Amino acid sequence: MSANLSLYDLAGADDDIRFSPNCWRTRMALAHKGLPVETIAWRFTEKDAIARTGQGKVPVLVAGDTWLHKSWDIAVYLEETYPDRPSLFGGREGRATARFVNQWASEVLHPAVARVVVPDIPVALHEKDREYFRTTREAAFGRSFAAIAAERDEALAVLRRTLAPLRSTLAGQPFVAGGAPAYADHAVFGAFQWARVISPVALTAPDDPVSAWVGRMLDAYDGLARAAKRMAGA
Numbered sequence: 001m002s003a004n005l006s007l008y009d010l011a012g013a014d015d016d017i018r019f020s021p022n023c024w025r026t027r028m029a030l031a032h033k034g035l036p037v038e039t040i041a042w043r044f045t046e047k048d049a050i051a052r053t054g055q056g057k058v059p060v061l062v063a064g065d066t067w068l069h070k071s072w073d074i075a076v077y078l079e080e081t082y083p084d085r086p087s088l089f090g091g092r093e094g095r096a097t098a099r100f101v102n103q104w105a106s107e108v109l110h111p112a113v114a115r116v117v118v119p120d121i122p123v124a125l126h127e128k129d130r131e132y133f134r135t136t137r138e139a140a141f142g143r144s145f146a147a148i149a150a151e152r153d154e155a156l157a158v159l160r161r162t163l164a165p166l167r168s169t170l171a172g173q174p175f176v177a178g179g180a181p182a183y184a185d186h187a188v189f190g191a192f193q194w195a196r197v198i199s200p201v202a203l204t205a206p207d208d209p210v211s212a213w214v215g216r217m218l219d220a221y222d223g224l225a226r227a228a229k230r231m232a233g234a
């Protein structure tokens, strides 16, 4: 038995454009556990809807009376609450290693992907989110969207160098977690799904082992991520 699960999931103007890397981590983790979830389209400025978590970011998972946030904490909760379902971590040591992979993705990969895809985001956003997104992101980057867009070629080259350890790992094994996908894969894949939904830029070359792995992740869990709606041109 499982509680009814709901997930606040970042959406664009179109309810079906779901582009958050952190929410995709959670969606893949839920699919891995075989847990059905009702996703709720949420916009950046709808902070009131998730105020019960005491913060303003998604994913937010609601499991009965329990409100959870932070993609990593949600993964740990799912693993501990549903131990008899397929494991996200493969035990204590696997969880510790997945934690490192998760932090690498959050602290190194996400900023590198953001430099490439951020200029494609405003057009996808609900009107009420546009000004909030521009001011918060320009402040975070310390420069205008126009300046970020002008550096895109360089940003893509930097990203491809950043992917070196992922590339060499995936040249020798099908998934980050080994022979089958697990949370170490979900933690990294969210960033690729973010770009895939929102941006026309290909993050990796077709012959890159990372591209083949993205394809395997898109096929996983009955093609959950492959079925996601993408922006026109993405």
Ligand SMILES: N[C@@H](CCC(=O)N[C@@H](CS)C(=O)NCC(=O)O)C(=O)O
Pocket (backbone or CB within 6 Å): 010, 020, 021, 022, 023, 044, 056, 057, 058, 059, 069, 070, 071, 072, 136
């Ligand atoms: N550490 C958090 C980060 C969550 C996060 O940054 N979420 C973004 C969407 S990917 C968000 O909701 N941003 C809201 C905002 O910037 O106001 C996690 O892993 O869940």
